[in-house]
Amino acid sequence: MEETYEFTKEDLDEIEAIKAKFPEVMPATLPTLWVAQRRFGHVEPPVQRLVAETLGLPESHVHGVATFYTQYYKERKGKYVLDVCTTTSCQLCGGYKMLHYLEDKLGIKAGETTEDGLFSIQSVECLGACGYAPMMQITNDVYVNNLTEEKLDKVIDSLKDGKMPEFESVGMPLLENINNK
Amino acid sequence: MPEIFIDGKRYEFEEGEDRGLLQFILDNGKEVPFFCYHPSMSAPANCRQCYVKVGTPVKNRETGEYELDENGEREIRWFPKMQTSCTTQMQDGMVVHTQETSEEVARAQKDTMELILINHPLDCPICDQAGECPLQIQTYKYGPEGSRFEVKKQHKPKRIQLGPRVTLDAERCINCTRCVRFTDEISESHQLTIVARGDKNYPMAAPGREFDDPYSMNTVDICPVGALTSTDFRFKARVWEMNQTPSIDITNGKGTNIDLWTRDNLVMRITPRFNGEVNDHWMPDAGRDAYQRFNENRLSRPAIKLDGDNQSKTSWNNAIETFAETLESHGPEDVLVVGSPHASVEENYALMKVFNLWGVNNFKFAPHIEEGTGDGFLITDDQAPNTSGVKLLGYEESNDLASEVKNTKIVIMLSDELIDRGVLSKDDLKGKFSILLSTNECDTAKTADLVIPVTCIAEHAASYVNVEGRIQRSFPAKETKYTNRSLDLEMNQGRLDRFGTNFDNWVTEENKVDCAPAWEIMNQLANRMGLDVSFGRGREIMEEIAGSNPAFENVSYERMDNEMGINLNPSNKQEATA
Amino acid sequence: MASDWKSFEPVLIPDIPNLDKIDNYIKNGGYKALEKVVKENGWTPEKVVNEVKEANIRGRGGAGFNAGLKWSFMPKPDGGPRYLACNGDESEPGTFKDRKIFEYNPHLFIEGALIAAYAMQITTIYVYIRGEYYSWIKMMEKALQDARDKGFIGKNLFGTDFSVEFEVTGGAGAYICGEETSMLESLEGKRGYPRVKPPFPAQKGLWGRPTTINNIETLANVPGVINNGANWFKNIGAENHPGPVLYGISGHVNRPGVYELPSGVPVMDLINEVAQGVRGGKKLKALIPGGSSTPVLRADQLDGVSMDADSLREAGSMMGTAGMMVMDEDTDMVDVLWRISHFYHHESCGQCTPCREGTGWLEKILLKIKNGEGEIRDLDLLLDLTTQMEGRTICALADAAAWPVRHTINRFRDEFEARCKKSVHAVA
């Protein structure tokens, strides 16, 4: 039996607010898929259908959009999705090493989910944090910068306790020391 | 008039022309290879196959005159990059080089072909599209000689049932998006989308949904490769084994222009034929199934009821004799002639003329309308191809044929399954002598006392007037027991024998139906009854109608052929020109 | 001129704490430029356009087009909606600068966008931010709400008849949506397929209406130009590419990060002084100067080269987004190029043939070479393919994929040949 999905009143209010930003309904497609993914954890076909129905748009349209953008989970993932960047700057700074460390630690390969459903690992493209390489993003949310094996150990432990790392503000390095030279 | 120079030759075009350069080139009988462009849809310019080199003459800012070079030729400013001709708007004085006159263009086209082919399977021997495949043809003409692709091909889903009638082989897809654009822009069902991204993408319906658009099979026609194929037609025939004959869709009143594809006197498939005034490039899926009616369950040889309800086959002579005797044992006032919106103008005319001469004046027909089935596009409420035609001939529309039948003794019916479609019941015909001239087995045929098989639209040249009052005609596409395609002038003339070869063998006798055109049967009947009428072929009958019925004034097969049909309705004519 | 970069005072992200708080931003002179152009009669929309054109703010999104000139392409208002779409997609590898503006000085960008809106008579501004920047989208939402509450967004700004809406929206994982017309499609809620041009966005942009697209950093430069004049701006940094630049330095350096400095800083100063040199005392091998699509330069090509469009063009590369990726002597260029090709293969929208098929082919050949199974002739095939892709597609992603391949192979040919099998062809 296929699970049924419904938006909450809150979700629907949010979707209405999204629609109000645009002169048409279609632009609400991406943000509404986000609302759905944050609510249900994925946008499997029944969820895509719900989005289409809610917005009154063709299902094929929503499907085409959902499959174009990589951040939408077209199938279920672990509770925590560890997106390890392996693009150039991260590659240079050990992104693959971090990826493989995680793979070994969790006993799964990139693209897989642990049996307990807690973790998925993905090797992803540049996340726009190249100066803080290697880095990863957790479940489309916080960035964890300057990864080391120790740092990964800590993060995994805290995630197992249900604690997401805090947002880390990486400032602009000051040039004083140079200016003073 | 603005001018344009293509491969050194001068052409003129209209000011404010909205055709793109590619269409203009094609309309002038030249060629540039292309895949994604389709004249009836938006141009995404995604195949990048139609490259040409384009330049415009340099004008002196002050004088407005063209600048000339040292040879006195116009100085041309070439666009920095080659342009896709499908999206290039023509400008006065523009100079264009196609692959015929530019190495650079030929090279670019070959480069694109090479890239299109790297992930394309080498399926031609088992691919339905082979023989009519733009990719195959253009590879042959413009493609690279060999392949430099030595790494692994991208694999994608194959044999996907997109819907009840369309099968997808995603590996053959070249992502031209014609199919998706069709459902977005033409049928507006929005059932298809491209999924995924990059070289993994291909067209799909939403998960768990069927591509059951009532126009779905048009995507098979416009798919430039064998990615979308007709589930019904898959692997049935190779294109080069078939003949292509122009005809008209008989499954509704729109008069959609079609082609019948025949092999060995069987119609193998039906595809739409372009007519900008009627159906553009499209047809409804329902019309494509009609080919089965042309091949299967055909009435072959006359049949007669001898003892009670049992029919048995009889000879043509006996059938005409029975027909005549039945009439002669009654008077014209005892006869009701039921014309048919499902039969052609010529057939209805022949019946009316003969019985009129004999003195009958009771000519009726029952329209075949199903309210609410029309869609404002190519499907009409009218289920018959010639309702307007029967009306114009003078058959009176009857919405209660049953009571008309009550007051008569002999009912002569032309190609209309009146019992099957609920206009009459079997009981209505009890105690009457009923004669049916028709094409296919049906309850009506089973009930009739005398059944005379007539040719269907695939076997004769005849005309049909659509709901908008446009008269269009058919060509014989298959032989009957009594015709021979090498002797039948209409058949030879009309066959757009694009793929037929000298080697095709039309030998299977069972595929030829033992039937005759209704007007020939009328000839024999008139002859037997001593009436002074004789009909020639459809072409001559139409001349006769044009000369006697003002509604058909100036109509001829020649004009229909030249003008792709003629609008009979003066008010429509004005609308069209307004 | 550029040598005095050491005394440069940052203007985009000055060293003032809590500028993201609107009150603090206002206290430090924020929204004055907006008020000036909207309220003062002398500042007609045309004058704003001309001032910005004169300043020569070259687009910081990668293409380096004069912003004011771009604004001047907008047709005359016809009473219908007109849009400004701010490009915060920031996904060219090596680029991580616009997020600094979202985080540390969002109102500077908002003010710049509002001034642009005034100059072009825009009715609605959208800022499109890549989906991965969830945290920064939230920051922008907050900043926009604050600006709206203060009356800088909405109806009748400063009591005039100038009204403008400003909304933030996000992507969902697609590099291609940084390409301006792909971004418009994505904003319209569709698959991010770049559009065929012409028509250009200024004619037919969002929902078929006139639209201008600018990068976040580009717009953040606008208030400074209004406050201090075009000349002030033109006197910062390199002559042909003036103004402050947010340099993103990543890779094998001791202190990677985003630095605001004048344009035209010598490349070696940026590596050695600003980023404090190559990590572990290693030698510099190569630099990708402006995001992964810009051609790599060997260390020996960097002498006297500075970060401005002209100097980099002369050296054989481009300014791009000023996202500099530094590589040390141990770097395996085959690996690097394969990974770059993997990126463009992964991110091709798949719409047009040469890019859809070409990016995959490039990557597959490079993988073969990386695995030691390539042949010398594969290198020539790769070079051939780049010419089959470049300039033959709907958008510039194919170019971005082709350039690195061509230049990395040409500039490190030995290294690539050494990885190839010694085939018959190589001997002959």
Ligand SMILES: Cc1cc2nc3c(=O)[nH]c(=O)nc-3n(C[C@H](O)[C@H](O)[C@H](O)COP(=O)(O)O)c2cc1C
């Ligand atoms: C493949 C591709 C990706 C791009 N990505 C970005 C991007 O992430 N951010 C950006 O501002 N511009 C990007 N651009 C450039 C934009 O198309 C556009 O030129 C720019 O946003 C215009 O703003 P500007 O003139 O202010 O630089 C990209 C271009 C291409 C071809």
Ligand code: SF4
């Ligand atoms: S689509 Fe055309 S080229 Fe491809 S296998 Fe079929 S016939 Fe051959």
Ligand code: SF4
């Ligand atoms: S299936 Fe055919 S029509 Fe559809 S995109 Fe592919 S090649 Fe084009």
Ligand code: SF4
């Ligand atoms: S060049 Fe690539 S990314 Fe750009 S439109 Fe074509 S396929 Fe899409």
Ligand code: FES
């Ligand atoms: S390369 Fe990893 S964040 Fe940019």
Ligand code: FES
């Ligand atoms: S026909 Fe496909 S690009 Fe012109």
